[in-house]
Amino acid sequence: MLLGLLISSLSGPVMAAVLCPFCDAPTLVMAEQIQMCDHLLLGRYLGGVKSTEVTAGSSRFEVLEIAFSKGAKFQKGQVLEIPQYVAAAEGATFTLMGPEERLEDWHAPAEATAAAWQYLSKMPLPTTDVAQQSQRLEYFIPFFESSDMTISNDAFAEFAAAPYAVIKPLKDRLPREKILGWLNDPKVSVTRVGFYGLMAGLCGKPEDAAVLERKIMTLDADFRLGIEGVMAGYMLLRGEEGLKVLEDGKMRTKVAQDASGKEVPLPFSETYAVMQALRFMWTYEPERISQERLKASMRILLERQELADLVITDLARWKDWSVQDRLMAMYADEKFAIPAIRRAIVRYLYYCSQEKGEKGADGVEVRPESAVRADALLKELEQKDPKTVSDAKRFLVR
Incomplete structure (x- = not known):
């Protein structure tokens, strides 16, 4: 569902989604x-x-x-x-x-x-043999944009329902030039934009990054279905350099350029799409951009009030315990005095406090300093704001 993970923001640790994260797959192909x-x-x-x-x-x-x-x-x-x-x-x-x-x-x-x-x-027909699943999926590649919609929709659905790990070995079999063409063809269904954007990154050449960057940076609608897949494909091609472009153009700014070159407000959906692309890279391509670099990128969005609770949840899931003091300052800041944000901070501290340490030579477990610190901060919040702490703990994923 590669191109609708869509990778969701949950309140605690979750298993990685296995379906194509930017696709909407049918119940049965x-x-x-x-x-x-x-x-x-x-x-x-x-x-x-x-x-x-x-x-x-x-x-x-x-x-x-x-x-x-x-x-x-x-x-x-x-x-x-x-x-x-x-x-x-x-x-x-x-x-x-x-x-x-x-x-x-x-x-x-x-x-x-x-x-x-x-x-x-x-x-x-479908097989449970993992080694044969990629080979089977190759059959459907020539039919992506068949003139017969029964064929085209089903071939696309096969990829939408496939795990990314099964799709990835087919990168050299994908029709690179056709995919780039479909990505920019207004006649192609918008529901396929995310998939084609990701596939363009998977099978593309370095020079293809300019095509994806142009599509990402030219704002032609307030909400662009699938743009997160294009962003993920762009990072596959350019790595950290591509991430820097997204940070400057979609995360650190609140303005964008439309198709005519006019400066317009950057829609919330564009920044959220970058978050989804970061989640994809973390889950499926951790070797392309280091996880420490992805954490640093996600932290940029902590100051965005409309995204803060989602960002805090992601940082907790990624076990980035470096922002405890910053979160405490946010808790006390009226700008972030929003129940969802404060509950996210409580959950973050709780999960950090539960981290286990290594056992010493004497066999006794030594708690990480971050866990000890989080435990103390959580107790501090319980004294100051017991209701919020209690409400947040009710729905913890333990």
Whole structure:
């Protein structure tokens, strides 16, 4: 879900999301639906009986092709009567699939072009063999922008549902130039921008960074779906240099340039998109930009009132315990006297106070200085603001 992690800001330690973090994936891709069937056929529509108040009607199909049929239960030329009415032109072709032989239990017939039938009947089915998952996924690459939307949407969905670790080995198989073109094509669905931006970074060359930077820095809407994926792809290409550009252009400033070159206010969503991209780099590409550098970047946003609680949560999850005194100053600052921020500070101190130390030569555990300090600060807050501390502790992820 690479391109909707979207990596969420949770109140405590969480497991890394495994799906494509900038994609919205469907519940089941076509291959998963097919895998649950015993039969997959192509049928030609012969006509049907419309539904009434007491019946669902019926539709007749001649079997033209058989992708598979358990026990060879169906044959070419056979006529099937599906117990539901389909409104279609006579001669139209449909996929017919389902379990066993009870046609009442089959999927609703779906109209399919010749290209769609070839795609569906030849696609490799899902596998639990990790070594084969990348090889299987390669089948779908040529179909990303097929003119047949059934094919295009399903091929994209396969990547959206795939773990990033399965996608990454395919970087040399991805169509680099086409992806760059799709990224800037206004006809391509905006729901794919994040995915194509990330893939452009994964398979791109250094000179491609200019294309991604131009897209990131030119503000053409108040909210840009998927721009966080483009930012992540940009950092894949440029590393710390790219991160510096994002810091200066999206984190340290509150203005931006629109498509005409006019200076406009920087939308909140742009800065939040950088946060999402930082989370991606932390979780999936920790070797491209050091985690210490990512922590330093996230700390820039502590002064942003509208983001502070999210930033504090991320710093706690990343075990950056270097800002305890700064957070205490924020707690006392009226600018940050917002319940969500104060609760985030309490949770940060609590998680830090729970950190375990190494055992000494005598076998006794020595608590980290940061944990001791956090414990003392937490007790101080309990004296000053017991209600907020109590409220924050109620929802701790322990």
